[in-house]
Amino acid sequence: MPTYVDRERGLVSREIFVDEEVYRLEQERIFCKQWLFIGHASQIPNPGDFFSSRMGEESVLLVRGKDGKARVFLNSCRHRGMKVCRYDEGNTPILTCPYHGWSYGLEGALIGVPRFKQDYDSELDRTQYGLLEARACDHKGMIWATWNFEGPDFYEFMGDMLPFHDSMLEATDGSDDEMEVLPGVQKWVVPCNWKFPAENSIGDHHHGVSHVSVELVGIGPGGRGSTRHGEAGSYKPLAMTGFPKTGHGSRGGGPNPNAVPRYPFPPFSDPATEAWHRAAWERHQINKPGQRPSWDRYGNGGNIFPNMNYHTRFPRTIMVAHPHGPTTCEMWRWFLVDKSMPFEVKQFFRSYFLRYSGPGGLTEQDDMENWTYATQASRGAIARRLPYNLQMGLGHTTESDEPLHGARYSGGFMSETNAMVFYGRWQELMDAAGNDPSVPNIADRAAARR
Amino acid sequence: MTTVEREDVLDRLLLRESVEEFFSAEYDLLDRRDLSAWIALFADGVSYRVPLQRNVKFDQQDKENMLGDLDTAWFADTKDTLVARVEQLQTGVHWAEEPVSRSAHLVTNVRILDRSPERGPADTVRTRCRILVYRNRLEREVDLFVGIREDTLRRRDASWEIVERTVFLEQNVLLAKNLTLFF
Numbered sequence: 001m002p003t004y005v006d007r008e009r010g011l012v013s014r015e016i017f018v019d020e021e022v023y024r025l026e027q028e029r030i031f032c033k034q035w036l037f038i039g040h041a042s043q044i045p046n047p048g049d050f051f052s053s054r055m056g057e058e059s060v061l062l063v064r065g066k067d068g069k070a071r072v073f074l075n076s077c078r079h080r081g082m083k084v085c086r087y088d089e090g091n092t093p094i095l096t097c098p099y100h101g102w103s104y105g106l107e108g109a110l111i112g113v114p115r116f117k118q119d120y121d122s123e124l125d126r127t128q129y130g131l132l133e134a135r136a137c138d139h140k141g142m143i144w145a146t147w148n149f150e151g152p153d154f155y156e157f158m159g160d161m162l163p164f165h166d167s168m169l170e171a172t173d174g175s176d177d178e179m180e181v182l183p184g185v186q187k188w189v190v191p192c193n194w195k196f197p198a199e200n201s202i203g204d205h206h207h208g209v210s211h212v213s214v215e216l217v218g219i220g221p222g223g224r225g226s227t228r229h230g231e232a233g234s235y236k237p238l239a240m241t242g243f244p245k246t247g248h249g250s251r252g253g254g255p256n257p258n259a260v261p262r263y264p265f266p267p268f269s270d271p272a273t274e275a276w277h278r279a280a281w282e283r284h285q286i287n288k289p290g291q292r293p294s295w296d297r298y299g300n301g302g303n304i305f306p307n308m309n310y311h312t313r314f315p316r317t318i319m320v321a322h323p324h325g326p327t328t329c330e331m332w333r334w335f336l337v338d339k340s341m342p343f344e345v346k347q348f349f350r351s352y353f354l355r356y357s358g359p360g361g362l363t364e365q366d367d368m369e370n371w372t373y374a375t376q377a378s379r380g381a382i383a384r385r386l387p388y389n390l391q392m393g394l395g396h397t398t399e400s401d402e403p404l405h406g407a408r409y410s411g412g413f414m415s416e417t418n419a420m421v422f423y424g425r426w427q428e429l430m431d432a433a434g435n436d437p438s439v440p441n442i443a444d445r446a447a448a449r450r
Numbered sequence: 451m452t453t454v455e456r457e458d459v460l461d462r463l464l465l466r467e468s469v470e471e472f473f474s475a476e477y478d479l480l481d482r483r484d485l486s487a488w489i490a491l492f493a494d495g496v497s498y499r500v501p502l503q504r505n506v507k508f509d510q511q512d513k514e515n516m517l518g519d520l521d522t523a524w525f526a527d528t529k530d531t532l533v534a535r536v537e538q539l540q541t542g543v544h545w546a547e548e549p550v551s552r553s554a555h556l557v558t559n560v561r562i563l564d565r566s567p568e569r570g571p572a573d574t575v576r577t578r579c580r581i582l583v584y585r586n587r588l589e590r591e592v593d594l595f596v597g598i599r600e601d602t603l604r605r606r607d608a609s610w611e612i613v614e615r616t617v618f619l620e621q622n623v624l625l626a627k628n629l630t631l632f633f
Contacts, residue, residue, distance in 0.1 A: 087506055217541070350522070365629070
């Protein structure tokens with residue numbers, strides 16, 4: 001694998017955003033190896049509930065078994081490859097392929113084969129032809145999966161990024177209340193490489209140019225004229241934290257031990273939402289005395305390598321950029337609320353999220369334009385020879401010690417540190433030749449784990 | 451045909467003509483980029499929705515359109531957010547629309563579903579039509595949106611104002627990179 005990422009000089013080759021062969025290798029070396037976000041437990045609350053998701057280019061099914069466990073299966077019949085399920089979501093006692101009728105139980109076992117006695121002479125070994133099951137992990141309702149059966153477990157994969165990620169899940173009042181996703185997932189096609197949207201939220205902190213028009217209009221939680229992320233009620237550190245070992249990164253730093261807790265929410269234009277947050281803060285001081293909300297300490301978002309990124313609050317949302325060819329991706333977006341929020345508060349956030357995010361979001365619309373035409377202008381034989389420049393902050397970051405050992409940290413200034421951490425990890429994984437999963441035996445490896 | 455019947459038919463034709471003319475004039479404003487005049491056609495309490503559409507089982511087609519109050523959507527706008535969209539498009543620095551895209555909005559199959567109360571000052575009609583929206587951006591970027599639109603119109607002077615609009619884009623994964631336009 002050639003070196004596309006020059007970590008010392010802060011340069012990234014354009015080839016990795018346009019080249020067919022690089023893209024093909026990414027599917028093997030990144031999307032078959034990394035943990036990928038599948039969906040949220042609140043999308044499949046009951047046994048038999050399912051949600052159709054993706055892992056890279058592959059269609060997968062997230063299914064709640066009769067035993068209450070969430071499993072992830074490749075959505076492809078083991079007979080002749082037909083999609084076993086073509087619904088976005090639903091509830092079913094059994095998954096039956098529409099092609100020849102092979103049927104699978106909610107735990108993935110092949111339980112029905114038409115003409116098994118008459119024409120297969122009962123010889124087909126049905127135990128070997130269950131749906132291919134990925135290795136899944138349900139972490140606080142966030143369901144992740146990987147095809148890498150021998151690699152690191154989910155917690156090793158997340159490393160020190162875990163508390164940053166988890167701050168998005170924390171209940172507003174600091175209690176153990178769960179969060180849930182609003183029904184429905186926005187899915188849309190963008191003519192750019194998946195790495196543009198994946199890396200975008202990792203924190204270059206200088207989106208003021210892209211989003212100048214939305215700030216002129218003002219669509220924040222405070223209503224018209226308010227800034228899009230909300231007027232922060234408390235100290236928001238300008239900091240970036242990137243993890244070279246995993247490629248993850250956050251806009252925000254580690255917990256500041258000297259920070260004094262104070263009311264953390266922006267003003268809300270809706271009185272009911274404002275009152276609810278005032279009461280939630282009262283409860284927070286009882287639930288977590290002397291503490292700030294974790295999202296107020298760990299920053300407002302980041303990216304889990306390779307392609308899941310999130311905003312912890314204002315807005316509170318998850319995005320996955322699925323690869324769909326070298327210069328096309330499919331973006332999926334979920335929105336999060338506290339489960340215990342009253343209906344009208346959830347409705348307030350829904351309105352705020354939808355005017356901020358997604359293809360119709362006043363903020364996000366401009367992102368897709370930038371990525372589309374950056375892609376187009378990077379395809380030419382000459383253009384490809386010019387690397388992208390990610391030198392902001394280069395050589396000025398510090399290495400964190402405990403508790404974020406090894407993280408690259410830039411505090412108090414803007415930097416492209418996290419993006420370089422992301423691409424550095426990308427190069428490392430792409431260099432790992434000989435590590436590709438062997439296609440014929442992946443089913444055996446899955447079976448061996450059962 | 452009796453005189454009463456003829457008057458009834460004529461009445462319905464005049465109503466449909468009035469609604470069709472309103473829709474055509476409205477789309478003309480969009481294609482001529484007169485967004486200030488366009489936004490003025492919406493009532494202050496307008497609900498402007500473009501729901502997501504799910505792939506569901508045959509017997510659950512009533513769940514295909516995600517119209518719930520908490521459902522994610524492409525748009526779930528009030529007058530306030532529609533005005534914000536218009537103002538953003540008028541900043542000249544909304545990069546997704548700078549330079550401005552070309553569009554052609556078509557409206558057809560206009561049907562009056564019901565009307566109440568008859569010819570009073572608060573005359574309200576519910577309508578359903580088909581729309582075809584073409585967008586050409588910069589050089590080669592083309593998006594086509596073909597959808598079903600349901601509107602509730604209320605009499606305003608000699609014309610109408612839009613009280614409620616729901617647009618079914620008839621897409622599951624949105625096949626456009628963004629929605630910087632109106633339907």
